[in-house]
Amino acid sequence: MINTRVAVAVHILALIASKPHEDLPSDYIAASVNTNPVVIRRLLGMLKKAGLIQTTAGKAGASLTRPPSDISLLDVFRAVEPKDHLFAVHDNPNPHCPVGKSIRHVLDDAFGTAQAALERKLSSETIETILHHLFEEE
Amino acid sequence: MINTRVAVAVHILALIASKPHEDLPSDYIAASVNTNPVVIRRLLGMLKKAGLIQTTAGKAGASLTRPPSDISLLDVFRAVEPKDHLFAVHDNPNPHCPVGKSIRHVLDDAFGTAQAALERKLSSETIETILHHLFEEE
């Protein structure tokens, strides 16, 4: 199971996007997510490093660097998840076994294809579509 | 990152499928994977419970219950990964916050769609295609 960082980061961005004229302190966001403010500040740091938001040390409030429609869940995923391989593959299979010899390469290919499909879908969902689902019931 | 169980399980099934007339003991498979035989026997247990293989207590060797072309990586994934949600979502967001109130449902939807894309791809890769890539260079 993938950690909650992606989910919390989307929550954070949705909050910021939904109140573009308010400066939300990390304590406020933490109360909405129901966690510790430091957890929020850590995630804000990763989102900032990824170029998705801007913040000012000492001053409450973060703002998106681009419109919500230009921030995909894939952007968020990559911002808070350093690993580029979704599936782990065991190290050092026996190189003298015909299966062990090539399995890593073959699995990397197979898993990579599947991961690409996941990422394609994640890139089609944005903070805007999340906001839409949050606020516009249909 | 998803654990190595999926990768090891595919390795195991590829070995079994590639030597259908040999009774491979767990020690042999463990030597190819480069891990402990108990790790292999545990995975064989999960694959058996999922109906993908047959084994006999006390007797070496496992056999596939269906042709390699009928065992997809999704079957393997589901056999060794009990969780049905790929992405974790934080519990107890603040129900008094308009974002917190609905975020879980919205995220479950968004992540579920992405997971479905991943699974669709995984279901199109089989032990047979893995064998093909392992042994038939092109």
Place this chain on the structure above:
DNA sequence: ATACCCTGTAATTATAATAGTTACAGGTGG
């Protein structure tokens, strides 16, 4: 029947990731 190799599984351990928390240095702005 017995000796040997095997499976199935429980129990234990080591390691690593995650999330929560405390603490504090330093920026911001009334």
Place this chain on the structure above:
DNA sequence: CCACCTGTAACTATTATAATTACAGGGTAT
């Protein structure tokens, strides 16, 4: 200057994973 904030290091608790030891009991050849 003072209250409030961010950024970040450090520590802790919890959990998942994988490796390992141990052993009860099945299978089979002799």
